[in-house]
Amino acid sequence: MPGARILIVEDEKLIAGELSRVLQGLDYTVAGIAPTGEEALRRLTALRPDLVIMDIELQGELDGIETAGRMRARTDVPIIFSSVHTDLPTIRRAIHSEAYGYVIKPVSREQLYTAIETALQRHRLEKRLAQSEARYRAIVEDQTELICRCLPDSTLTFVNGAFCRFFGKSADQLIGRSFTGDVAPAEGPCLESQLASLHAGNPVCTVEHRVNLPGGSQRWQQWTYRAISQDQERIVEYQLVGRDITERKNAEQSLLFRLDMEDLVATISSRFVEVKPGEIKKELGRALQALGETFGADSCYLNLLAPDGGSIEEAHAWHRETGEHGSAAGLPLAPFKWTLGKFSRFEMICIHRVGDLPAEAAAEKAYYESLGAKSVLAVPLSLRNDFLGFMGFSTVREERKWGQEEIRQLRIMGTIITGIIARTRAEEESAQLRAHRFVDAVRPTQGQGAGNA
Numbered sequence: 001m002p003g004a005r006i007l008i009v010e011d012e013k014l015i016a017g018e019l020s021r022v023l024q025g026l027d028y029t030v031a032g033i034a035p036t037g038e039e040a041l042r043r044l045t046a047l048r049p050d051l052v053i054m055d056i057e058l059q060g061e062l063d064g065i066e067t068a069g070r071m072r073a074r075t076d077v078p079i080i081f082s083s084v085h086t087d088l089p090t091i092r093r094a095i096h097s098e099a100y101g102y103v104i105k106p107v108s109r110e111q112l113y114t115a116i117e118t119a120l121q122r123h124r125l126e127k128r129l130a131q132s133e134a135r136y137r138a139i140v141e142d143q144t145e146l147i148c149r150c151l152p153d154s155t156l157t158f159v160n161g162a163f164c165r166f167f168g169k170s171a172d173q174l175i176g177r178s179f180t181g182d183v184a185p186a187e188g189p190c191l192e193s194q195l196a197s198l199h200a201g202n203p204v205c206t207v208e209h210r211v212n213l214p215g216g217s218q219r220w221q222q223w224t225y226r227a228i229s230q231d232q233e234r235i236v237e238y239q240l241v242g243r244d245i246t247e248r249k250n251a252e253q254s255l256l257f258r259l260d261m262e263d264l265v266a267t268i269s270s271r272f273v274e275v276k277p278g279e280i281k282k283e284l285g286r287a288l289q290a291l292g293e294t295f296g297a298d299s300c301y302l303n304l305l306a307p308d309g310g311s312i313e314e315a316h317a318w319h320r321e322t323g324e325h326g327s328a329a330g331l332p333l334a335p336f337k338w339t340l341g342k343f344s345r346f347e348m349i350c351i352h353r354v355g356d357l358p359a360e361a362a363a364e365k366a367y368y369e370s371l372g373a374k375s376v377l378a379v380p381l382s383l384r385n386d387f388l389g390f391m392g393f394s395t396v397r398e399e400r401k402w403g404q405e406e407i408r409q410l411r412i413m414g415t416i417i418t419g420i421i422a423r424t425r426a427e428e429e430s431a432q433l434r435a436h437r438f439v440d441a442v443r444p445t446q447g448q449g450a451g452n453a
Contacts, residue, residue: 002027002028003027003028003029004028004029004050004051004116004120005028005029005030005031005047005048005049005050005051006023006028006029006030006031006049006050006051006052006053006116007031007032007033007034007040007043007044007047007049007051007052007053008020008023008030008032008033008034008052008053009033009034009035009036009037009040009052009053009054009055009058009064009067010033010035010053010055010082011035011036011055011057011058011059011060012055013035015055015105016033016035019053019112020033022109022112023112025109026109026112026113026116028116031047031048031049031050032047032049035058035059036058036059036060036062037058037060037061037062037063037064037066037067037070038060038061038062038067040052040054040067040071041062041067041070041071041074044071044074044075044077045074049077050077050078050120051077051078051079051080051100051116051119051120051123052068052071052077052078052079052080053079053080053082053116054067054068054079054080054081054082055081055082055083056081056082056083056085056090056094057083057084057085064081064083065081065093065094065097068081068097068099069097072097072098076123076126076127078100078101078119078120078122078123079097079099079100080099080100080101080102080103080115080116080119081094081099081101081102081103082102082103082104082105082107083102083104083105084104084105086104100118100119100122100123101115101116101118101119103115143160143162144162144243145162145241145242145243146160146162146163146166146221146240146241146242146243146244147159147160147162147163147239147240147241147242148160148163148179148239148240148242149237149238149239149240150179150237150238150240151236151237151238152195152235152236152237152238153178154178154179154180154192154195155176155177155178155179156174156175156176156177156178156179157175157237158175159171159174159175163242166244167182167211167213167214168213168214169214179240180192182211182212182213183209183210183211183212184209184210184211184212184218187209187210190207190209191207191209194207194225195225195238198225198227198235198238199227199229199235200227200229200233200235203226203227203228203229204224204225204226204227205224205225206222206223206224206225207222207223207225208220208221208222208223208245208249209221209223219244219246220244220245220246220248220249221242221243221244221245222242222243222245223240223241223242224240224241224242225238225239225240226238226239226240226241250403254403254405257294257405257406257409258405258409260294261294261409261412261413264290264291264294265412265413265416267290268287268290268413268416269416271283271286271287272287272420272423280420280424281316284302284316284420285316285318287417288300288301288302288316288317288318289318291393291413292318292320292393293320295393295406295410296400297320297377297393297394297395297400298319298320298321298393298394298395298396298397299317299318299319299320299373299393299394299395299396300317300318300391300392300393301315301316301317301318301391301392301393301394302315302316302317302389302391302417303315303316303331303389303390303391304381304388304389304421305333305387305388305389309333309387310332310333310334311330311331311332311333312330312331312333312389313330314389315331335363336363336364336367337360337363338357338358338360338361338363338364339361339364342380343380343387343390344387346380346382346387347380348377348378348379348380348407348410348411349376349377349378349379349390349392350376350377350402350407351368351375351376351377352375352399352400352401352402353374353375353399354368354369354373354374354375354376368394371394371396372396373394373395373396374394374395374396374397374398374399374400375394375395375399375400375401375402376392376393376394377392377393377394377400377402377406377407377410378390378391378392378393379391379392379410379411379413379414380414381414381417381418381421382418383418383421383422388418388421391410391413391414391417392410393410
């Protein structure tokens with residue numbers, strides 16, 4: 001590169017002068033001559049050289065290799081070492097200092113020209129590569145998608161800013177960890193098998209899975225995996241691009257749940273229309289099981305109050321583990337003032353985490369904990385402003401954040417069950433009334449027959 005500015009760092013004046021003459025003869029510009037490392041460092045900024053020819057054996061506190069190290073900390077100027085020594089320790093020190101070349105004194109004009117042009121060309125290529133990498137990194141960092149790279153064993157080697165922000169961690173905290181480390185445990189094996197299925201002929205796949213975030217929450221993600229192969233055979237790395245799809249998943253699940261509930265409501269309603277009076281309790285058990293399974297709960301219950309309202313007179317329940325359709329009645333309600341207060345205002349009980357119940361619900365907390373319940377959802381049942389009882393769900397396997405659609409559907413089902421209870425009671429009252437009328441009608445006839453006898 002004719003005209004390149006070259007700084008000579010050489011403590012031998014004759015050698016420095018000869019080197020300057022050769023450089024000028026090769027159409028280079030001698031930016032300056034410094035006899036010591038200290039002076040070269042002081043003049044570096046002002047001289048702005050394109051390349052430095054550095055003698056390794058310099059007078060002063062700093063030798064050429066130490067001086068070069070300090071220069072590299074301040075600028076990316078390429079450095080060529082010159083020395084009369086050819087011993088391996090010196091050469092190794094020069095190589096480890098990221099030198100761009102090494103020439104042995106005395107150096108010929110041709111050798112010097114070749115070393116300079118090679119160093120300048122390498123430096124230009126490295127700058128272009130660095131600029132290209134900077135542009136690529138800027139594009140990647142500006143993406144809203146999560147982007148990362150990992151080794152075949154899933155060890156992360158790169159993460160972009162969006163990835164870091166999503167997981168609430170820095171790049172240093174994430175790189176070196178497993179990509180699958182935050183994946184929901186139940187989905188880890190499936191994810192690993194998806195990665196293992198990729199090869200040069202089938203390098204891309206798309207998967208959806210849940211991840212655990214700091215604080216215990218879960219989110220849904222969609223990832224596109226691309227396997228990077230070496231020689232079209234061995235996979236050396238994966239590039240992954242992902243995005244959060246939690247809202248979409250929630251909408252899909254909400255729609256599916258609503259459709260399932262509509263089918264269930266229609267089924268339960270038709271069954272109770274056709275059921276015989278003596279089969280009501282059995283049918284209630286079936287309905288609670290269907291509701292519990294559709295809601296993904298561990299227990300589903302229906303509790304009806306005694307006439308005085310002080311206890312549960314009739315109780316029905318379904319439990320996932322035992323499959324039982326029944327529950328002990330007679331539970332007194334007086335201790336559960338917090339619950340009764342809400343039900344008296346016809347409010348729902350929505351407990352995402354039993355451990356978070358307020359102090360005034362100490363009795364409820366103790367009761368739920370004795371049952372192993374972690375989350376509870378219950379709706380009061382009322383008929384013409386009379387509190388009949390309540391129905392709801394509980395979970396024991398894991399805590400549950402009840403969604404708005406689940407709450408809405410439970411309210412609808414509560415209305416349907418209330419109608420069924422009202423109809424059942426009306427039929428029972430009607431049957432009793434008919435029985436009384438029959439008895440009243442028969443008694444005079446029986447009396448008259450006795451008298452005639």
